[in-house]
Every structure is written in C-alpha cells, then in structure tokens.
Amino acid sequence: LPISRMQEGGAQREQGTNSNLLSGSSSMSSLGALQASLAPIISLVYWAMLSASTIGPGTITLMAKGGADYGLYLAWTVPLASITAYVVYEAVARMQIEADRSLGGALFSHFNKRDEDASSTKSAAEPSKAHKILGAPSGTPMVSFFVAALVVISMTLLECAQIAGMWAAVDYYYSASEPLYSIIRGIVTAVLCILVTIILFSGEIDAISKGLGLIVMVMVVTFGISAGQIGADVEELFIGFEPTLPTGSATVALGMIATTCLPINVFLTSSLAQGLPLPETRRGILFSTIVTAVLSLLIVIVGTGDDLDEGEEFDLSNLARTLKKSAGSTCEALFLFGLGAASLSSGLTVAMGAALACQSLLSGLDDPDAHNKPRTASGAEDDLMRGSITERMSQRDESHADEDALLDLLPKKEPWAANGWRFRGLILFQLIVSFLVVMSGLNTVGIIVLSQVFGGVLLPTLCFCLLICMNDKETGVSQSRTQNGLLLMACTVLTGLAVYSVAGGLCDGVALVVVSSLSAILTFIAGLSIVLKGEERGSNIHEGEGDGDDAEIARAQQA
Numbered sequence: 001l002p003i004s005r006m007q008e009g010g011a012q013r014e015q016g017t018n019s020n021l022l023s024g025s026s027s028m029s030s031l032g033a034l035q036a037s038l039a040p041i042i043s044l045v046y047w048a049m050l051s052a053s054t055i056g057p058g059t060i061t062l063m064a065k066g067g068a069d070y071g072l073y074l075a076w077t078v079p080l081a082s083i084t085a086y087v088v089y090e091a092v093a094r095m096q097i098e099a100d101r102s103l104g105g106a107l108f109s110h111f112n113k114r115d116e117d118a119s120s121t122k123s124a125a126e127p128s129k130a131h132k133i134l135g136a137p138s139g140t141p142m143v144s145f146f147v148a149a150l151v152v153i154s155m156t157l158l159e160c161a162q163i164a165g166m167w168a169a170v171d172y173y174y175s176a177s178e179p180l181y182s183i184i185r186g187i188v189t190a191v192l193c194i195l196v197t198i199i200l201f202s203g204e205i206d207a208i209s210k211g212l213g214l215i216v217m218v219m220v221v222t223f224g225i226s227a228g229q230i231g232a233d234v235e236e237l238f239i240g241f242e243p244t245l246p247t248g249s250a251t252v253a254l255g256m257i258a259t260t261c262l263p264i265n266v267f268l269t270s271s272l273a274q275g276l277p278l279p280e281t282r283r284g285i286l287f288s289t290i291v292t293a294v295l296s297l298l299i300v301i302v303g304t305g306d307d308l309d310e311g312e313e314f315d316l317s318n319l320a321r322t323l324k325k326s327a328g329s330t331c332e333a334l335f336l337f338g339l340g341a342a343s344l345s346s347g348l349t350v351a352m353g354a355a356l357a358c359q360s361l362l363s364g365l366d367d368p369d370a371h372n373k374p375r376t377a378s379g380a381e382d383d384l385m386r387g388s389i390t391e392r393m394s395q396r397d398e399s400h401a402d403e404d405a406l407l408d409l410l411p412k413k414e415p416w417a418a419n420g421w422r423f424r425g426l427i428l429f430q431l432i433v434s435f436l437v438v439m440s441g442l443n444t445v446g447i448i449v450l451s452q453v454f455g456g457v458l459l460p461t462l463c464f465c466l467l468i469c470m471n472d473k474e475t476g477v478s479q480s481r482t483q484n485g486l487l488l489m490a491c492t493v494l495t496g497l498a499v500y501s502v503a504g505g506l507c508d509g510v511a512l513v514v515v516s517s518l519s520a521i522l523t524f525i526a527g528l529s530i531v532l533k534g535e536e537r538g539s540n541i542h543e544g545e546g547d548g549d550d551a552e553i554a555r556a557q558q559a
Contacts, residue, residue, distance in 0.1 A: 040283075047284025050089070050265060050272065051216045051291045053353070056346030057165025057316070058158065058259040058455075060339060061448045063296050065314045066252050067303025072232065075240030075300055077253050081260035082293040084490045086285060088463060091470055091479075091487060092266050093273035093281045099476040102270040103462070104144065104360025106469035111141035135415025135422050136362040147465060148361040154458045155264055155354035156430045157451035162347035163434040164444045166192050168316045169340035182441075189438045193431040196347050200427055216291060219338040222323070222331050223298035229326040230305035250501040255452035257494070260296055263458045264353035266466070271356060302326070315445060351430050355423045359416035453501065460494035460523070467491060467527055471534030479534075488527045496520030 066074040095101050101109070131138055136145075170188055245253060273281050306314070306322045316339070324332035416422055437447065467487050470479045500516035507515065 043280055043284055044287050047272065047288045048216060048291070049349070050269065050285070050288035051295075052342070052345040053265060053268060053349035054260065054262045054288070054292050054346075055216050055219065055295060056162055056259075056342045057168065057339065057444075058161055058255070058346075058448050058452050059292075059296060060165075060299055060319070060342070061314075061316060061445055062252060062255040062259050062452055063299035064303035064306065064316075064319045065445065065449075066249075066256050067300040068306040068314050068318070069252065070246050070249050071304050072236050072240035072300065073244055073246050074249060074253050074256060075237060075297065076243045077256040078260060078293055078296045078300065079241065080243075080493070081257040081296075082289050083486070084257070084459075084463075084494070085261035085265070085292070086289045087483070087486045087490060088261065088266060088466060089269045089285045089289070090282060091466055091483065092269045093285060094278060095470065095475065095477045096270045096273045097276065097278050097281065098478065101469075101475060101477075102360040103266055103466055103469060104147075104357060104362075106472070106475050107147065107465050108141065108144050108361065110469055110472050110475070111143045112139050134362055135420075140362060143465075144361045147461065148358050150458050150461060151264070151267075151357045151361070152354055152426070154451070154454045155350050155357075156433050157447075157454050158264070158350050159347060159354075159430040160434040160437040161448040161451040162343045162350060163189060163192055163431075164438050164447050165316075165343035166340050166347070167438055168444050169336045169343070172317055172320055172336055182439075185441075186439055189435055192344075192347075193435050196344070196351060197428065197431060199348060200352055201424065216295065216342070218334060219342065220291065220295050220298065222327070222334045222338060223295060223302055226305075226323050226327040226331055227298045227301040230302060230322075232301045232304070245500075250497070250504055251449065251453055254456035254497055254501040255449055256296075257497070258452045258456035258459050260292060261459060263455050263462055264350055264357065266462050267357040267360060268349060268353050270360070313445070351427045354430060355416075355418075355426045358426060359423065363414065363416045456494070457498050457502065460491055460498055463487065463491045463494060464523070464527065468530055471530050473534065473537050484531045488524065488531060491527050492520050492524040495523040 063078075066077070092103055095103070095106060099106070128138070131140065134145075167185065167189055171185075174184065269285070272284075302322060303319065305326055306318050320332050320335055323335050414420065467484070469475055470477055470487070471484065496516045496519055499519040500512060503512055503515050
C-alpha cells in the first residue's frame with residue numbers, strides 16, 4: 001500500500017513537473033529569443049571597451065592641439081591611424097582565434113626556434129637570476145625582452161598621462177594658493193591611484209570598463225554638438241585629408257596616430273578575442289575603430305575653434321572654455337565628466353595591458369615548445385609544463401624513477417599569473433611613478449604629448465613584429481597578400497614618420513627627409529623579404545604535403 005501511494009504521488013509530481021517544464025520552457029524560449037535579439041548590441045558594448053581604452057586624455061589633448069595649432073591640415077592622421085588600427089587589431093585577433101596565440105607568444109615561439117636552430121647543441125640551461133626575477137624561461141629570446149622593455153616604458157608614460165588627465169578634470173574647477181594647492185593635488189592623485197589599484201586587484205575591470213565605455217558615446221554627442229556649432233569648411237576638411245606636414249607638426253602628427261591606434265590595444269585585443277567567433281570579432285573591432293575615428297575627427301574640429309593668442313600654449317582648460325562658448329555650460333560639464341571617466345577607463349586598461357604584454361612576451365605560455373622544455377632540478381621557475389597530475393604520477397610509477405623526481409611532477413605556479421607579485425608589482429610600479437610625476441607639477445599637456453610620441457615609436461615596432469609572426473607558417477594563421485600589403489604599408493609609413501619626428505631634433509631640411517625616407521625604404525625592403533620568404537615556405541609545405549599524398553596513393557594502389 002505505501003509503495004502504490006508513492007507511485008501515485010510520483011505520477012502526480014511527474015505530471016506537475018512536466019507542466020512546469022512546459023511553462024518554464026516557454027519562458028526560457030522567450031528569454032532566449034530576447035537574448036538572441038540583443039546579442040549584436042551586447043557584442044558591440046563588449047567591444048566598446050577597446051574604444052574606452054583608446055579614448056582618453058591623450059586622444060582629447062593631441063586631437064584638440066592638432067586642430068588648435070594647425071587647423072584641419074592634420075586631419076589625414078585620423079583615417080590613416082584608423083585603417084592601421086583595424087588591420088593590426090584584426091590580425092592579432094585572427095591569430096588568437098585561429099592559432100590560440102597572442103603576439104607575445106608567437107614572437108617568443110618564432111625567435112626561440114630560430115635561436116635553437118642556430119645553435120648546434122640544445123641544452124637545458126639553468127635560468128639566470130635575471131630570468132628568475134623576470135619570470136622568463138631560460139630560452140626566452142632577446143627580442144621578447146626588448147619589446148617588453150619598450151612596452152613597459154611606453155605604458156608607464158601613458159599611465160602618467162591618464163592620472164594627469166583625471167587630475168586636470170578636477171583642477172579645472174579648483175583653484176588655491178600654495179602650499180594648499182600641492183596638498184590637495186597630492187591627496188586627489190593618491191586617491192585616484194588607490195582607486196585604480198583597488199579596481200584592478202578586485203578583478204572587476206570588465207564590468208567597470210563596459211560602463212565607462214558608454215561614456216565614449218556621451219563624449220561623441222558632446223563633441224558632435226560643439227563641432228556643429230563651430231562648423232567646419234567641407235573643402236578645407238577634404239584638403240586636410242591630403243597628407244601634409246606643416247612646419248613643426250611632425251611630433252603632433254605622430255602622437256595623433258599613436259593615440260588613435262593605441263599600441264597596448266595589440267595585447268588587449270588578444271585578450272578580448274579569446275573564445276569568440278571571427279566574424280563577430282571583426283564587427284566589434286570595426287565598430288570600435290569607427291567610433292574612435294568619428295570622435296577623434298570631432299575633437300579636431302572643436303580644436304579649430306580654440307583661438308589661441310600668439311605664443312600661447314594649448315591647454316585642456318582652453319578646450320573646456322571653447323566647448324562652453326560654442327555649446328553651453330552643459331557640454332562643458334559633460335566634457336569634464338567624460339575626461340575624468342575616459343582617463344579612469346584608459347588608466348585601468350593601460351596598467352593591466354602592460355602586465356598582460358609582459359605575461360605574453362616573457363612567460364612563453366603561448367609557445368607549445370616552451371611547455372615541453374626539459375627542466376633542471378634547480379630551475380623550478382623555468383618549468384612551464386602543464387598536464388594531469390594523476391597521469392604524470394602514474395607515468396612516474398611505471399618508470400620507477402627515484403623519489404626526488406616526484407617533485408618535478410607537481411604543477412608549478414605561473415610566473416606571470418594575474419594574482420602573482422610580478423603582475424601586480426608592475427601595475428603598482430606604473431601607478432607609483434604616475435603619482436610622483438603628477439605631484440612634481442609637470443605640464444599636463446607635455447606629459448601627454450611625450451607619452452604619445454613614445455607610443456608612436458613603439459607602434460611600428462609592434463607592427464613589424466606582427467608582420468614577422470603572421471608570415472611564420474608554423475604560427476598557423478592564414479594571411480592573404482592584401483592583408484600583408486596593408487600591414488607592410490603601415491610599417492613603412494609609421495617608421496618613416498617616427499624617424500622624421502624623433503630625428504627632427506638632430507637634423508633638419510634635406511638631411512631629415514633623406515634619413516626618414518631611407519628608414520622607410522629599408523623597412524619596406526625588410527618587410528617585403530619577410531613576406532616573400534613566408535610565401536616560399538608556405539608553397540614548399542604544400543608541395544611536401546602533395547608529395548606525401550601521392551606517395552600514399554601509390555602505396556595503396558600497389559597494395
């Protein structure tokens with residue numbers, strides 16, 4: 001009797017459960033339909049993080065300064081930088097999706113194999129003290145160290161610019177005499193640095209950056225209203241799209257390109273693209289690139305309305321007053337709020353991006369060969385091997401290895417783990433330097449311009465490294481001739497402009513043109529040889545595969 005009652009109760013519960021499942025499935029289907037309809041918007045908001053990391057005090061300052069000092073004659077830098085940004089970010093994302101490699105990992109693998117091929121004997125060298133401190137395997141190529149050093153220097157300067165931009169937004173509404181002014185500046189700057197540290201160490205950067213990414217849209221509206229009030233001569237704008245460098249404008253032009261195609265986004269794009277389909281990733285990169293380009297061009301137009309007196313230097317407060325005069329106090333307040341929010345967003349991504357870049361460049365985690373390198377007894381931090389502990393212990397039991405070797409079977413902590421002291425230490429280093437630089441009272445615009453010019457030197461370096469990796473067939477990424485051509489032209493133009501800007505303090509006139517042109521020509525020849533060698537290796541691989549297939553067919557026919 002109890003069993004029969006339990007069966008009846010079970011049947012009733014099953015019937016109720018089925019009805020609940022039906023109603024639940026209908027609600028789930030409606031929820032799924034809603035999510036499917038919102039998926040494209042959510043994807044674009046996700047990729048707005050790329051715009052949020054790009055749009056900061058650097059973009060606002062350099063674009064407005066270019067418009068204020070040279071009118072629309074440097075407007076050509078915006079489409080050039082935007083095309084470069086899409087080409088570079090798309091290539092990096094494709095490498096991550098197709099080959100599960102970041103630029104740092106691919107660079108590590110390429111030059112590591114090259115160094116091994118150049119040496120006749122392959123030994124498991126014990127890592128030096130410098131390698132252990134930097135968390136790098138003993139086989140880390142020098143190119144990885146060089147690029148990592150450039151990234152750290154460039155991103156530290158850029159982080160100084162972000163903190164200075166946040167302080168400039170506060171400083172616009174606050175004025176006091178010394179020493180009270182310095183005390184307030186120190187307190188506010190320290191609070192800003194602590195805020196960035198807390199957000200980064202809490203791991204909530206994604207949610208906050210998505211919210212701050214929406215601020216970019218607010219700034220587009222703000223500068224759009226102001227640009228509409230100021231107006232722009234269409235004919236003059238088209239003339240501005242013709243590449244030309246007015247006297248003394250090379251440094252500003254290089255900074256305008258570097259702030260639109262931000263070098264650190266090369267590493268952030270890899271992180272954002274993990275696990276995503278390529279078409280969606282391309283749409284997201286295109287969206288962020290277009291938003292950045294539109295906002296940059298609007299800022300240039302607004303900058304032309306900033307009437308500077310003769311000998312007067314451009315300042316962010318001038319831009320705020322221009323917005324107030326052209327579009328009202330509401331736009332002025334929105335601009336300052338957007339400046340602070342964009343500085344915070346960029347400050348988060350720049351600090352984290354530098355650590356991600358070093359993680360990618362120095363740890364070799366993307367290099368499959370780095371995981372299989374033999375490990376010496378004293379080289380614990382040089383071991384990046386991963387795998388099942390149970391499986392490897394069983395292998396040890398079968399081989400009857402000595403008991404001390406069992407320690408080698410345990411997984412080792414990643415040297416550049418996100419919660420490790422190297423990763424977090426680099427973030428703290430950037431913020432401490434930023435605090436000291438802002439406290440020193442250096443000119444905000446000068447700090448920002450210096451950071452972007454150094455970024456302009458780093459950008460062609462990363463583009464050339466990307467060209468090398470994309471044409472390494474062992475990387476496993478498809479690269480068409482059109483994609484190679486666009487990337488090669490970006491390397492050539494950016495190298496020539498970087499040399500022209502940097503060498504301007506050493507020479508001028510014909511000598512400067514010759515040096516910069518020669519640098520661009522040598523870059524083009526070197527890049528072209530890399531592309532041709534890559535195509536030759538690819539054809540040899542295909543021919544070898546074809547010969548292997550023919551041999552297999554012949555053996556099958558003979559059998």
